[in-house]
Amino acid sequence: MSPFNSYFNGPRLLRLAEWALRRFPHVHFFVPDTAAAYTLEALGYAPSRARHKAQRQGRYVHNKICTALRELGVREPESLVLGMDRLHDTPRYTRLLDEAHLRFRRDEDFRAACLDASHWVLDQKLPPGTAPTEEQLRGAVRYFLAELPLFADAGGIAGHRPSFFVYHHRVAFLERFFRHELGWRPVDGQGFLVVRDRTPDAPEEQQPAGAALAGEVARGIG
DSSP states (O other): OOTTOTTSOHHHHHHHHHHHHHHOSOOOEEEOTTTHHHHHHHTTOOHHHHHHHHHHHHHHHHHHHHHHHHHTTOSOGGGGEEEHHHHHTOHHHHHHHHHHHHHHHHOHHHHHHHHHHHHHHHHTTSOTTOOOOHHHHHHHHHHHHHHHHHHHHHHHHHTOSSEEEEESSOOHHHHHHHTTOSSSOOOTTEEEEEOOOOOTTSOGGGSOOHHHHHHHHHHHHO
8 A cells, every 4th residue: 555645545445455354364454654755755855854754644554554454343453564664574575675676786677677667656746748867766766676575475475375466456567577577576376466446336337347357467467
């Protein structure tokens, strides 16, 4: 759950959490809270202000998740939230993070794919018609590299395999990653699932693909 992503509002989060808890024996919520400062710095925030803003928004997202989970009867919701501080205390995560940075430095194709993913993120935040500079991309890619271990082995990090990393839309980098088109690939048993919240009042033919699309993506690139 990206800290500054308005998609994850309270009601939608509650529905998605209920969906996940009913279908999977183990569920965790990944919040790249402090890592969000890298994107803010790339957008022009001073480092200290970027850290403060990311921490404040991260706490808000953590609280929102815990509120939803308590409403669903989860007794210790904090245990299901993976923020960056907790991840950096997890050996499996730190080993994978080191590998991500190493491959970024040494593998030209992998580096280009990571920078392209960061370009896609910044394109959504910069003024229309503005392209990110090389310096901005190099700063923002630190956020993406912080996420990569969860794509590679979320199950190993959380302690439960096999595993799916769940998001609400398809990402070009991840399609290549899970099709084994890059120099680094996910571990066996790690998949990527696209799950979209259905609009309650929309006719069926106008609905997002939802679980049907999720199953298709899981089979295709998981």
